[in-house]
Amino acid sequence: MSTVTAIEKKPEATTAPATTSISGSVAVLEAFIAEGVSTIFGYPGGAIMPIYDALYDYNDKLEHILVRHEQGGIHAAQGYARTSGKVGVVFATSGPGATNLVTGLADAMIDSTPLVCVTGQVFAHLLGTDAFQETDVINITTPVTKWNYQVTDATEIPHVLAKAFYIAGSGRPGPVLIDITKNAQLQKFDYAGYQKCTHIRSYRPKPIVRKEYVEEAAKLINAAEKPFILFGQGVILGRAEKEFKAFVEKSGIPAAWTILGESAIPTDHPLNVGMLGMHGNYGPNVLTNECDVLIAVGMRFDDRVTGRLDIYAKQAKVIHLDIDPAEIDKNVKSTVPVWGDCKETLPMLTDLIQPKTYPQWLAKFNEFRKQEEEICIYPEMHPTDDVMSMAEVMNLLNELTNGDAVIVTDVGQHQMVACRYAKFNQSKSNITSGGLGTMGFGLPAAIGAKYGAPERTVIAIIGDGGIQMTIQELGTIMQFGAAVKIIILNNQFLGMVRQWQQLFHDKRYSFVNITSPDYIMVANGYHIAAQKVEHREQLRQALTTMLNHNGAYLLEIMVGKENNVFPMVPQGCSVAEIRLK
Amino acid sequence: MLKQEYTLTVYTENQIGLLTRIAIIFSRRKINVESLNTSPSEIENIHRFNIVINETEDVVRKLCRQIEKQVEVLKAYYSSNDEIIWQELALYKVPTDQVAEKVQVERLLRQYGARAVVIRSDYTVFEATGHREETDKILEILAPYGLIEFVRSARVAIIKKSKGFHEKLQQFEQSEPGEEVIENEYLGDNAGVFSM
Numbered sequence: 008m009s010t011v012t013a014i015e016k017k018p019e020a021t022t023a024p025a026t027t028s029i030s031g032s033v034a035v036l037e038a039f040i041a042e043g044v045s046t047i048f049g050y051p052g053g054a055i056m057p058i059y060d061a062l063y064d065y066n067d068k069l070e071h072i073l074v075r076h077e078q079g080g081i082h083a084a085q086g087y088a089r090t091s092g093k094v095g096v097v098f099a100t101s102g103p104g105a106t107n108l109v110t111g112l113a114d115a116m117i118d119s120t121p122l123v124c125v126t127g128q129v130f131a132h133l134l135g136t137d138a139f140q141e142t143d144v145i146n147i148t149t150p151v152t153k154w155n156y157q158v159t160d161a162t163e164i165p166h167v168l169a170k171a172f173y174i175a176g177s178g179r180p181g182p183v184l185i186d187i188t189k190n191a192q193l194q195k196f197d198y199a200g201y202q203k204c205t206h207i208r209s210y211r212p213k214p215i216v217r218k219e220y221v222e223e224a225a226k227l228i229n230a231a232e233k234p235f236i237l238f239g240q241g242v243i244l245g246r247a248e249k250e251f252k253a254f255v256e257k258s259g260i261p262a263a264w265t266i267l268g269e270s271a272i273p274t275d276h277p278l279n280v281g282m283l284g285m286h287g288n289y290g291p292n293v294l295t296n297e298c299d300v301l302i303a304v305g306m307r308f309d310d311r312v313t314g315r316l317d318i319y320a321k322q323a324k325v326i327h328l329d330i331d332p333a334e335i336d337k338n339v340k341s342t343v344p345v346w347g348d349c350k351e352t353l354p355m356l357t358d359l360i361q362p363k364t365y366p367q368w369l370a371k372f373n374e375f376r377k378q379e380e381e382i383c384i385y386p387e388m389h390p391t392d393d394v395m396s397m398a399e400v401m402n403l404l405n406e407l408t409n410g411d412a413v414i415v416t417d418v419g420q421h422q423m424v425a426c427r428y429a430k431f432n433q434s435k436s437n438i439t440s441g442g443l444g445t446m447g448f449g450l451p452a453a454i455g456a457k458y459g460a461p462e463r464t465v466i467a468i469i470g471d472g473g474i475q476m477t478i479q480e481l482g483t484i485m486q487f488g489a490a491v492k493i494i495i496l497n498n499q500f501l502g503m504v505r506q507w508q509q510l511f512h513d514k515r516y517s518f519v520n521i522t523s524p525d526y527i528m529v530a531n532g533y534h535i536a537a538q539k540v541e542h543r544e545q546l547r548q549a550l551t552t553m554l555n556h557n558g559a560y561l562l563e564i565m566v567g568k569e570n571n572v573f574p575m576v577p578q579g580c581s582v583a584e585i586r587l588k
Numbered sequence: 589m590l591k592q593e594y595t596l597t598v599y600t601e602n603q604i605g606l607l608t609r610i611a612i613i614f615s616r617r618k619i620n621v622e623s624l625n626t627s628p629s630e631i632e633n634i635h636r637f638n639i640v641i642n643e644t645e646d647v648v649r650k651l652c653r654q655i656e657k658q659v660e661v662l663k664a665y666y667s668s669n670d671e672i673i674w675q676e677l678a679l680y681k682v683p684t685d686q687v688a689e690k691v692q693v694e695r696l697l698r699q700y701g702a703r704a705v706v707i708r709s710d711y712t713v714f715e716a717t718g719h720r721e722e723t724d725k726i727l728e729i730l731a732p733y734g735l736i737e738f739v740r741s742a743r744v745a746i747i748k749k750s751k752g753f754h755e756k757l758q759q760f761e762q763s764e765p766g767e768e769v770i771e772n773e774y775l776g777d778n779a780g781v782f783s784m
């Protein structure tokens with residue numbers, strides 16, 4: 008570390024009086040402050056030490072959360088971004104630090120989460136020499152970033168970070184990675200202040216709205232008899248919840264959500280008819296293949312939503328509202344494409360439609376709802392045997408939180424159950440790994456979610472498999488006191504895989520039997536209050552204790568070993584072939 | 589829909605790493621690139637890619653949208669062969685004695701529009717530009733005479749209809765000039781710096 012003088016003495020020759028000389032590292036932190044960043048998740052290492060050194064003096068302005076693994080750091084930043092609506096920020100060192108970010112980048116990319124990741128890199132003159140902890144981070148992360156860039160000269164930093172924040176947060180948001188070589192972090196340069204980026208020549212975050220298409224769409228809607236709205240995260244990312252609600256209410260059209268769109272309108276809204284997709288509700292899935300006009304708002308027709316594409320909504324005229332032109336016609340051919348930010352296009356559309364109601368059509372959804380209630384929902388929420396179900400936990404939780412909590416889930420059966428049954432009153436409340444389905448997401452994302460929405464109750468719902476993937480983040484909770492409520496729904500299996508093995512592989516349970524440590528001891532080891540619930544009689548009290556507890560709390564709830572999540576659209580089937588059992 | 593040859597014309601910023609970003613759009617979808625050419629365009633700091641693939645129009649249209657989605661891409665067009673004027677360049681290296689004795693060089697030069705670029709005592713290099721069939725034809729003729737080496741360039745193409753984009757580019761350049769790519773002064777400076 009002592010030989011950095013070679014670099015330090017370089018560009019100081021002419022110090023203009025109007026500017027000050029600062030290091031690249033300081034420039035990074037100044038950029039963060041100018042962008043309104045207050046929380047950074049990260050993990051230090053050799054190649055990012057100059058930035059951490061600079062951070063030492065910024066303690067009062069920037070809060071840094073030391074995670075226990077870079078994957079935890081990036082998932083935390085995702086949780087933070089998703090509850091706060093701001094850009095999440097991550098630090099990692101070169102090599103292994105940077106490669107540990109890859110899963111989170113892929114997750115953020117597919118779920119359009121705005122992130123700026125800063126990774127340290129070896130000295131520029133060592134690039135490409137297989138130097139210690141050197142990896143080609145830019146090429147590794149290219150497919151999983153919206154944009155990335157390697158900085159080798161400190162003078163680029165203010166400008167490149169301004170670009171990074173602009174790209175991450177604008178248009179269809181996404182993760183951006185900036186790799187900064189160590190010499191650039193150390194290098195001093197004349198700093199003329201920070202200027203936010205609002206424009207890049209080759210980048211059009213929002214497509215131009217074509218009015219004639221909006222008019223065309225309104226015509227279709229006005230003539231429809233059985234129209235149906237599908238909404239996704241685009242509504243939340245576009246901050247268009249109000250505009251969306253106005254559209255739904257004036258149009259009187261039933262609306263169903265993808266799991267990332269959940270909470271964009273309240274669960275109890277009379278026109279909210281439930282969840283789409285593989286484990287979605289019965290009615291919305293079946294009636295997708297019966298509606299005459301399908302209006303997709305900020306959703307991308309993922310295969311988990313559409314099932315078999317060649318027999319998906321073939322009878323319907325499709326109106327697709329999306330900010331990303333590449334999404335339109337990608338999976339489902341639209342009759343009328345409406346390019347644009349739905350915060351702008353929805354009010355235009357609302358203006359042009361007639362106020363209407365569809366009592367008979369809506370009644371159909373309710374009929375299906377009744378059947379589902381009878382065959383699935385009621386028995387799941389009110390089991391008659393001694394074995395606790397995931398659904399009854401969610402049911403009780405809804406009652407106790409009044410639909411005001413942020414629910415963060417991991418991936419598996421519990422995720423589907425939580426998303427199906429959670430009640431939400433406000434937007435940005437359902438934080439889950441949708442497109443990538445990343446086990447290990449839940450615990451760190453919940454930590455980040457708490458920093459993003461400190462005034463709200465944050466409850467993580469995690470399986471016994473997923474918690475063991477990133478359990479080390481209990482250490483982060485311990486050290487920084489993030490008041491996260493953790494519920495482990497322990498079915499002693501990798502439940503979702505076991506369900507598939509049961510249904511599609513003749514019950515050949517191949518390596519899905521997973522044992523758990525004593526979570527209560529583990530939690531206590533991290534000085535986190537914890538309790539295990541094995542009997543129904545304890546459940547209400549335990550949940551109440553957890554919710555009232557001041558600080559983090561871990562609750563392990565033993566649930567049925569071989570319960571399944573239904574309804575289900577089996578893979579390769581049409582949404583109309585959804586099974587109730 | 590039928591697969592056919594399409595030429596994609598992509599206008600981009602001059603940016604390191606963009607080639608990979610564009611290339612993985614094809615490789616990720618397991619689409620083979622027949623030919624790829626990239627070079628500066630008529631406007632400073634704006635580069636132009638020509639990419640030839642064999643695909644259905646539906647796929648090509650989607651690919652163009654994915655390409656245009658990249659931050660540093662200004663515009664991506666696709667054209668079928670009858671919508672463009674295109675050329676490829678081919679070089680042929682053959683032993684001079686063989687050619688002198690056996691090939692009707694004159695015919696080669698006249699009929700097929702080839703040109704001798706180098707004539708040495710040991711070998712001669714011919715050059716030809718044209719469509720694939722034309723440069724292939726010469727290859728066929730020369731093959732029996734001890735062809736030493738052959739190389740063909742990627743396709744360069746001009747869109748018949750696209751006079752508009754040049755103007756747009758110039759407007760771009762006037763209103764929002766591109767940034768200069770900063771050269772890194774430390775690269776290549778093998779200072780004896782230890783790193784941790």
Ligand SMILES: Cc1ncc(C[n+]2csc(CCOP(=O)(O)OP(=O)(O)O)c2C)c(N)n1
Pocket residue numbers: 417418419420421422444445446447469470471472473474496498500501502503504
């Ligand atoms: C990183 C990762 N590895 C593997 C999978 C495949 N996978 C999906 S669900 C699941 C089982 C999850 O088990 P558990 O966490 O116990 O939750 P449960 O389904 O029992 O609620 C697995 C292994 C995944 N989604 N992510």
